Amino acid sequence: MSKSETKVLHALERVGGFASAQELHMVLKRNQEAIGLTTVYRALQSLVADKSVDLLRREDGEAIYRLCGDAHHHHLVCKNCGKTVEIEGGVIEKWAQKSGEEHGFRDIGHTAEIFGICSDC
Amino acid sequence: MSKSETKVLHALERVGGFASAQELHMVLKRNQEAIGLTTVYRALQSLVADKSVDLLRREDGEAIYRLCGDAHHHHLVCKNCGKTVEIEGGVIEKWAQKSGEEHGFRDIGHTAEIFGICSDC
DNA sequence: TTTAATGCAAATACTTTGCAGGAAA
């Protein structure tokens, strides 16, 4: 893990929730940990590839990131405030596997996300 | 409803699913229905405001639109050749609705996609 | 020395806005 990836992870811990690349860059700048915006983007790309962070989208399409455990799960996201709940998705795993097999696919993966307006909004 | 909004709605019907503003613009161009890209964007903005079309996001953040109330389906996509099969997703609808309600969400929607390697690859 | 990491500036892609000409009321 490169030095910049560590810095970005640390920044993500500090904000403790969602943050865009631009926001993380600002956080790092404010804390003497100045690194280039390009490097923040590249660090985030690796971290997503490593499945160390989750990549989601804000309503306006901007990418937002956050720390993520290894367990595969799905998200229920509030379209308004971004509040996120991790969801158990056993049904989905089975559905994806079964649908893929029925059509002769192998090496089957899937994505699924639920969105709506949470009770506070 | 303006003339361009009608054209865009018509194009959405023709593609029968999701389409980005850029794709809709191309579809319209190919069919002599040439209208400017700006106008497509503006028509889509009104249609979303009117709740005539849904606005979602692709994984890369590009905005995609679909007719509201369109019976929607999911896709099974081959990672290698791009072959796509439309999948019945009744299970998912229920799962999404139920999971959302359990956490007090309303106005619930979802996205789901399956990918893998098809039998020809 | 050889490789990988960094960051600036430029490029890219999607989307919005300014503005002027044209259509409709």
Next chain:
DNA sequence: TTTCCTGCAAAGTATTTGCATTAAA
């Protein structure tokens, strides 16, 4: 006329890439 609609070109924003420099191994 007055207002709305259209679309080109320019601006805006998030993200990626080219490339030369620097740090690390």
